[in-house]
Amino acid sequence: MPQLNFFFGPGACSLASHIALEETGAPFTAKAVALRKGEQQAPEYLAMNPKGKVPLLVIDGKPLTENVAILSYLAKTFPQAKLLPTGDALQEAEVLSFLAWCTAGIHPVFSRMFGPQRFCDLPDSADNVKKLAVGPTAQNFALIEKMLANTVQAGKDWLFGDFSAADGYLFVFWRWAQFHKLDVSAYPNYAKHFERMLARPSVQRAMAREQAAQAEIEKAA
Ligand SMILES: N[C@@H](CCC(=O)N[C@@H](CS)C(=O)NCC(=O)O)C(=O)O
Incomplete structure (x- = not known):
């Protein structure tokens, strides 16, 4: 081990x-x-x-x-x-493709909301940088929503049918959308996916550890 x-x-x-x-x-x-x-x-x-x-x-x-x-x-x-499908190279690559999109496509757009000053240092530009990230994020969420709708239609709970590493990544982005108070009303399947994730013991353990750590950080500040 x-x-x-x-x-x-x-x-x-x-x-x-x-x-x-x-x-x-x-x-x-x-x-x-x-x-x-x-x-x-x-x-x-x-x-x-x-x-x-x-x-x-x-x-x-x-x-x-x-x-x-x-x-x-x-x-x-x-x-x-x-965490990844085994035994079928294409199925595994499809999940990897999704993970690559998470890290290289969805995440960098959120980064503009978290740190607009890193993208433009003109005076009073921060709100505009953030605003320009909202549309592309909505497009990304609409694609996720469509994928999840297909999954649910096939009678499955998770993005690729069975639970995979991709589901954990989706959880992160839904939380970020909540943090930035984005309008998520157009993504009911994504909302339900988030609720299903909250019920998983692994998610509860990770969240408990992260919340305790955040409280410690704030206490020390
Ligand atoms: N592509 C990287 C992104 C890592 C990344 O940007 N992490 C952020 C947190 S979400 C970070 O550490 N930011 C600290 C900083 O930029 O100073 C990955 O997926 O691991």
């Missing part, structure tokens, strides 16, 4: 990997990185992850970054968790 040390930011995209780790049932240590305080830029953290980002999974002392890579590693190392 590999020794797993996980670094996450409460509420950040690392929650996708956090949920997957909990799904594996493997023992791991978890350490919160206070992103707003800039802990990701501390020399000790940068020594492990020079990108200064979460998630980071240190496996037997070796650092692995990027949600897609961590999810793929966990899927292969703990096949019983069924």
Whole structure:
């Protein structure tokens, strides 16, 4: 059994990997990185992850970054968790394709809402940068909604039929939409998917750990 040390930011995209780790049932240590305080830029953290980002999974002392890579590693190392389909290269690639879209398509648009000043430093531009991210996010959510509607029509609960790493990523984005008070009324299947996710013990454990960590960060501020 590999020794797993996980670094996450409460509420950040690392929650996708956090949920997957909990799904594996493997023992791991978890350490919160206070992103707003800039802990990701501390020399000790940068020594492990020079990108200064979460998630980071240190496996037997070796650092692995990027949600897609961590999810793929966990899927292969703990096949019983069924984080990716096995035995069919195309089915596996379809889930990987979705994960790649999460990390390279959906997430970067949300980043404009979380840190508009990183995208334009003209005076009074922040609201406009955020506003311009709302439309593309709605388009992304509409695609997800369509996929989930097809799934539900086929009598299944999860994005690719059986639960997979993709479902954890969806959970992250729904929370971000709530945080930014986006209008999500056009996505009823996505709303139900979120409720189903909340009922999973893995999600409850990851959320409890992240909420406790966030409370600690705020107490220390
Ligand atoms: N493509 C990366 C994105 C990682 C990323 O951008 N993480 C954000 C949190 S959601 C972060 O660490 N931000 C801190 C910073 O940019 O200073 C992945 O999926 O792992």
